[in-house]
Amino acid sequence: MRLWTRHAPIAALLAFLLGATCHGYVHAQPAQGVDIVALKKEQEVLFQRILKNPADLDASFRHAEVSTALGDFEAAIGSLERMLFFNPDLPRVRLELGVLYFRLGSYELSKAYFESAITAPDTPAEVRAKVAAYLAEINKRLNPSQLTFFAQTGARYQTNANAGPDGSLVRVFGFDATLDRQFVRQPDWNWFAQGVAHHVLDLGNQRGDAWETTIGAYLSRHDRFTRLDTNLVDVQTGPRLALLPESAPGWSVRPYVGATAVHLGGEYYLSARTAGASIAWVPSPGWSFEVGYERSRRDYHNTDDYPTAQEQTGMVDTGYFLAGGPLLLGWNWFARGTISHNDARVQWQSYKQRTLDLYLTYTLVLPMLGPERAITIAPFAGILDADYDGPDPLIDPNIARRDLERRIGIGIDLQLTKNIGFSARFQQSEIESTLPNYEMENRSVYFGPTVRF
Structure with a gap:
């Protein structure tokens, strides 16, 4: 030093x-x-x-x-x-x-x-x-036109892949019942592939205005629970406009629209349309603060595996914030929080939800292994609280569902070259609920090679 x-x-x-x-x-x-x-x-x-x-x-x-x-x-x-x-x-x-x-x-x-x-x-x-x-x-x-891309493929293991309850004692029509063991939590492996492309086009008006587009995709294939096989595509696009570039540089507003499509278990399951806007402040490179609001229309479709999915169809209003910046000794932090209300067709699928996630990252350069090689460690923790608007009569006509989920984990990313790496992530989560049908724990780990540019 x-x-x-x-x-x-x-x-x-x-x-x-x-x-x-x-x-x-x-x-x-x-x-x-x-x-x-x-x-x-x-x-x-x-x-x-x-x-x-x-x-x-x-x-x-x-x-x-x-x-x-x-x-x-x-x-x-x-x-x-x-x-x-x-x-x-x-x-x-x-x-x-x-x-x-x-x-x-x-x-x-x-x-x-x-x-x-x-x-x-x-x-x-x-x-x-x-x-x-x-x-x-x-x-x-x-660079007036920038494209960044990240993709990963690999394997994932979960101790509770089917999101089953911890025990076999559940509620049915307001009474205790014993659930068949095949429906309690079960482990499974799955193969996955995921990718995100982000494009920024400078509009060239000397104000710093730009058009931003993000496309994400996720694909999974399970060993046992094929009803969980997922195909997902999400698109979001809109301009980022400088508010007062001369007197208040770093401030911008971004209106945007988006669309999502999901196939689950080999059948068309969900389509969504979103419109929103956010205000961001980037005081200096490495720091960012953003607050926003979006409204989504979600249309669920009944399938053989999910015959009552349409009950979840409705509007979702979400307010959110994003913030991040450097800490001491090379650590960086990132926080994300949301408050949302899902107004579904039936009250037992409608809920108010609050989430908070905190991430820390530390990158250690490994010059002895090559100029591009580094390892990033990223511990994280999160919480989700959901209050449902009313009881589900098929489960318990007198008790409305309320869930509290806690999760904690760590991610490790090893950059082998400028564009190739290897990433792994471990997470443990648990859900406490007013109904035993939804109380569960899950441990998951995924790993695989990465590509970025």
Whole structure:
């Protein structure tokens, strides 16, 4: 860690620069709460000092710090580049130059400095994470049409693949009954394939407006429970429009529409149409906050395996939030929450639902195995609470269903090359319910190769 701890004061300037990006990407404005007149006087004194002794790194650093506080990024860049001239072995300075050039919109120079800042094998994980976020944003801004793709195939094992109750004692017509053992929880293996493609098209109007489209698909084939074989396709598209790109950069609104189709057990099971809108704030690369609302029409179709599926047909209203950003020591976090109401044809299929999920990620670069190799660890936890509007008379005419699901797990992603990897995920979940028919536990694990670009 020698290179990254040699100049401790530089870390303070870096923190200011990274924090300053929360106020926008392009505008160079003095930081709030500073004495502008005093700083300008100090800036001039430091400039004269540097003219007399260009090798004075302390004066150059302080000049960069003062210039950044004043929003004079060009002057700050000049001081930092002067420091590199006399001592090229300063990766922190290269990182700060990457941030400054990014804020000025000089993305090619910014990219070059960011890449040179992480060449050392002892680069801290949190620095690599910040650079990765900036490089991703730079790539987006330099390419008017971007396509990203992720796919995985592999095997999945579940201890309760059929979502059966834990025990054989259930309720039927309001009385206790013994369920045949073939309907309680049963394990199963399945093969799966999943993929997501995300396309962003810059509309080229200098505001940063873009058109975003996401297409996802999932396919599974089970060993025992073939009625759970799934074919799913989901499409969502809409513009992302900058709200106030000059005075409030980073804010955007996104109206969108979507459609979903599901085949279950080899038969057409569900179709859905969705319309929604969200407001997002990206204060700096790596950080994001978004709130939204959507309304969906879901049409279920009866099948041989699911003869009463149409009872679930109806409208679903959902409010949601998404948020994420960096933590300490290279960790990142992501949170997602929803509040929804499903208004189905019958009250025992209508419900109010609340969910909350939290994810942490840590990526460890493995330079000894190759320049592209890294491992990402992602522990997660979630909770789901659902209140049904009324009792199901076939189960218990006097007790409405209420479920509380808790889940916890961990994902591991090993990146073997730039485009090829291997991913595995383990999850344990349990559901507590007012009705024993729905109380269950499940442990699942899936694994398989991945492709991304």
